[in-house]
Amino acid sequence: MSIKNKTNEQKEMSFIGKARRAQIVECVIETITEVGYAQASLGQIAKRAKISKGVISYYFTNKEELLEQVVIDYYIACQSFIWPQIEAQTSPKGMLQTYIESNLKFIDENRKHVFAVIEIVSNERTDEGKLRFAAKHDDTIFLPIENILRLGMQEGVFREFFAMSSRVMALTIRHAIDGFSLELMRNPDLNVKDYTKELITIFERATQK
Amino acid sequence: MSIKNKTNEQKEMSFIGKARRAQIVECVIETITEVGYAQASLGQIAKRAKISKGVISYYFTNKEELLEQVVIDYYIACQSFIWPQIEAQTSPKGMLQTYIESNLKFIDENRKHVFAVIEIVSNERTDEGKLRFAAKHDDTIFLPIENILRLGMQEGVFREFFAMSSRVMALTIRHAIDGFSLELMRNPDLNVKDYTKELITIFERATQK
Amino acid sequence: MSIKNKTNEQKEMSFIGKARRAQIVECVIETITEVGYAQASLGQIAKRAKISKGVISYYFTNKEELLEQVVIDYYIACQSFIWPQIEAQTSPKGMLQTYIESNLKFIDENRKHVFAVIEIVSNERTDEGKLRFAAKHDDTIFLPIENILRLGMQEGVFREFFAMSSRVMALTIRHAIDGFSLELMRNPDLNVKDYTKELITIFERATQK
Amino acid sequence: MSIKNKTNEQKEMSFIGKARRAQIVECVIETITEVGYAQASLGQIAKRAKISKGVISYYFTNKEELLEQVVIDYYIACQSFIWPQIEAQTSPKGMLQTYIESNLKFIDENRKHVFAVIEIVSNERTDEGKLRFAAKHDDTIFLPIENILRLGMQEGVFREFFAMSSRVMALTIRHAIDGFSLELMRNPDLNVKDYTKELITIFERATQK
DNA sequence: AATGAATGAGCTTTCATTCAT
DNA sequence: AATGAATGAAAGCTCATTCAT
Structure with a gap:
């Protein structure tokens, strides 16, 4: 089960989990800076983070939540x-x-x-x-x-x-x-x-x- | 031949041609206003203009030229x-x-x-x-x-x-x-x-x- | 009525009509030579012939008949x-x-x-x-x-x-x-x-x- | 990230990845044989491979690379x-x-x-x-x-x-x-x-x- | 925890063809 | 006789998202 499908009470996010989210957020910033909002796809972000797109979906419900972060x-x-x-x-x-x-x-x-x-x-x-x-x-x-x-x-x-x-x-x-x-x-x-x-x-x- | 493959100056554009371009430009404005730049696809624009997507391509070389207009x-x-x-x-x-x-x-x-x-x-x-x-x-x-x-x-x-x-x-x-x-x-x-x-x-x- | 919608008996094609067909055929050859079969669209052919695409459709039932010619x-x-x-x-x-x-x-x-x-x-x-x-x-x-x-x-x-x-x-x-x-x-x-x-x-x- | 955005040598392609590429190549061959080069679209190829068009794009950068393969x-x-x-x-x-x-x-x-x-x-x-x-x-x-x-x-x-x-x-x-x-x-x-x-x-x- | 694989919708663009004038 | 205008289908491609492993 991915981290996001847990109830609110289960907000037991591990240290490594937090680090991962922070790393991904950092790469969103990098990507938007380089190519702009409209071209900042999850693929581009994942490429810069050197991870698979799936990881992003694992730590964030959807793109919306990621950008909100x-x-x-x-x-x-x-x-x-x-x-x-x-x-x-x-x-x-x-x-x-x-x-x-x-x-x-x-x-x-x-x-x-x-x-x-x-x-x-x-x-x-x-x-x-x-x-x-x-x-x-x-x-x-x-x-x-x-x-x-x-x-x-x-x-x-x-x-x-x-x-x-x-x-x-x-x-x-x-x-x-x-x-x-x-x-x-x-x-x-x-x-x-x-x-x-x-x-x-x-x-x-x-x-x- | 579409209207856009004429000479660069495009001197010879019919009255109706100019009107169409103006109408499409108007619908781009309408569309961007309603849904924003990123969601303003040719499909959305065509829908608001009540024309087929092909018409836009007929009057403009590509989306870039349309937005430039x-x-x-x-x-x-x-x-x-x-x-x-x-x-x-x-x-x-x-x-x-x-x-x-x-x-x-x-x-x-x-x-x-x-x-x-x-x-x-x-x-x-x-x-x-x-x-x-x-x-x-x-x-x-x-x-x-x-x-x-x-x-x-x-x-x-x-x-x-x-x-x-x-x-x-x-x-x-x-x-x-x-x-x-x-x-x-x-x-x-x-x-x-x-x-x-x-x-x-x-x-x-x-x-x- | 376009020339092609006539019955066989009506095969009264004018001199100018024959010339037009010949001219178009010539441009098909030119186009295929330059860009190859797959890229030889009616648009490309019309551009080289300096006529509108409609003219081709007027003198030939469809692309198939044109190529056959x-x-x-x-x-x-x-x-x-x-x-x-x-x-x-x-x-x-x-x-x-x-x-x-x-x-x-x-x-x-x-x-x-x-x-x-x-x-x-x-x-x-x-x-x-x-x-x-x-x-x-x-x-x-x-x-x-x-x-x-x-x-x-x-x-x-x-x-x-x-x-x-x-x-x-x-x-x-x-x-x-x-x-x-x-x-x-x-x-x-x-x-x-x-x-x-x-x-x-x-x-x-x-x-x- | 799709398989193709790896290093140029693409050293690290999984076994299943290679198999998929081979399968798709096989279907290109089948498709061209049946309908010819000009009609061999990605859609036709995907249909014969019983996969979605997206899969082809996942394993090959573009059609050009696929045909080159x-x-x-x-x-x-x-x-x-x-x-x-x-x-x-x-x-x-x-x-x-x-x-x-x-x-x-x-x-x-x-x-x-x-x-x-x-x-x-x-x-x-x-x-x-x-x-x-x-x-x-x-x-x-x-x-x-x-x-x-x-x-x-x-x-x-x-x-x-x-x-x-x-x-x-x-x-x-x-x-x-x-x-x-x-x-x-x-x-x-x-x-x-x-x-x-x-x-x-x-x-x-x-x-x- | 993490990934590779796959999908399906939607994107821009091209095209053969039709039709009113 | 000829054209400009328009269409709708299909093309190649990208993308957010899902899912089994």
Whole structure:
């Protein structure tokens, strides 16, 4: 019986099992980076992992679950890298700066993983044609930045955002960050320090009173 | 003989031929909008166009050419909508504002087409795994905005951008605009006016002295 | 109504109609020569003829009839070239020599047509998978040479062929001639004179007492 | 991962894998025999093998490689059958006789395989329209017989061949042998013994001083 | 725990043929 | 007389998934 056909209580996955899943996830990232989402077949992934396709099916229910794991791993790694840094900040301005800074740092240090996640999130769909990770992505990604902006407004350090404009600001920051990831793949020699500094400047000016 | 095996300029395409190509391009846009790039097969496209798959092959050499046509049509429509408005401006500040405004207006009025192009440009690859439209996209999309920024610096109305930061600014503006398109698909009832106003505010503040 | 849907009595084909058929047949030969039987589609043929595929269907019931016409034209041209020369001979030895000589001359002067016919005859099959032209080919091709051999035996100028060996001789002569055609396509600069001389020598020696 | 994406030498193919490939090759031969090269699609082959089309793609990179395997198998089997017999001969005359004899024997005992190879070699083309196996065929097939003829001339037991006529002789012998294969398919009850005897006589006479 | 084998659906593309004009 | 348009079947091939071992 394959590992996946067990009930939830049976979630007794061995150490080696976890390692295998991690290895496969790593190869998904590698593959998507090299050939893109649409060409990243299980065959291509298995080839890079130097295992048979069957192994993937053994450790993951289906391709969907495999890609989800890539996304989940990213969320965990990204959040646990960023949150402590933001929580260490006391001012909204510091939080915003840290949000941008830490995100770019994480992306720089996890280029392929982040790129793969963007590919997956913007392509993977349900049978009905809806983007599968859109909702979850929204929750995980936009809530924190919107909270920072709201806090800044309440404390009076950020300008007053009319109508839905705090959402626009949040989206724009997010698009800038995701866009940085794409640019980094196209142009790996990018000066990350300068890019970060400039992005902080842009959104400091955009938010200040 | 199919329509595509004529001379390269394809001068001699019948009226009905052009109409058919346009109709098929329209259905590609529709299909990508509904099911995404990866699921947009010729079969799906033909189904929506209520024609047989063979017809598509009759009017387009291959899928690649078909998708390229979607992108080309976008470039032509977008440029001819935006350029006159920008050229009518005299100040860099006015140009930047108009650039954002007209882009968002075009996107709003051509939601599906723009979305489809983003899907195609960010997914369609050559046999070697490189993004097929990356280079052309860069030329068409980034040069104008970078020119506006440079002009503003020379005239002293924009702040001094250090190092590569005018490129960062151009990229960030572009990511904000492309991001708007994606957001508009997820949330069709978006208040476009407010979104535009806010985006202009953000980048006015980000660029001013 | 297309020309082919008329009854036999209506075989009133115009001058221009005959010319068209001849032109198309010529292009079939050209196409098969260039790309081979399997790749010689109606589309390829029409392209070389600079006409639409529909025209071919207008003048020929189907592809089968078109290819048959190529073969028929060959038989007529070949026979009317060769027969008079053989009939002018009085001795079996002279006939055999003339048979080889005139065949090779005809092939040399109609390289592409002969090659196309060989391609068609050895590939074109009925729905049941039988070679369509095998029987007709046999009758037209082998009877004359077998007759020459029989005559030579009766007159005592050829050696006695035991058992089925006059058929073997006829076949071998025929294979040598068809093979010459193939070799001529592979190696167009072949010295035809020398080839002819040698082939005559071979079969003179093989048949003589 | 399919069996074919291993190293180039494909050292590590399982026993069952080899058997499957052999089985599929056998069905290609069967299929070409029944319906000819042009109609021998992967679907037809799979049907005869009672497997799905996918299995063929699993064991062979593409159709081209599959057909090449048929040809390679033939070369190996044919050479290893014929060579020892020829090398056992001491005189050129004996060699020539053995060459014809053993070739015809091999064809008789491998009728379908030989026929299939002839179909493939004379039809399979590259994308540029050139016969794919023409060159290799030439090397493998004509060199040995030309060597025998040259040896016979040097030793003075064969007549002097002027100009390119030893090549003509080699070609004619080869055409006779290939032609025998075709004749055998059309007429399975052929008396092979008599055919062989006659062919030997023909070329003995054709070559002798 | 892991694999090789196999499937069947779906992909893009080509093709002979039909038909309205 | 001729064409452009369209079809539907079949081609070679890829893929996610299943399953026996």
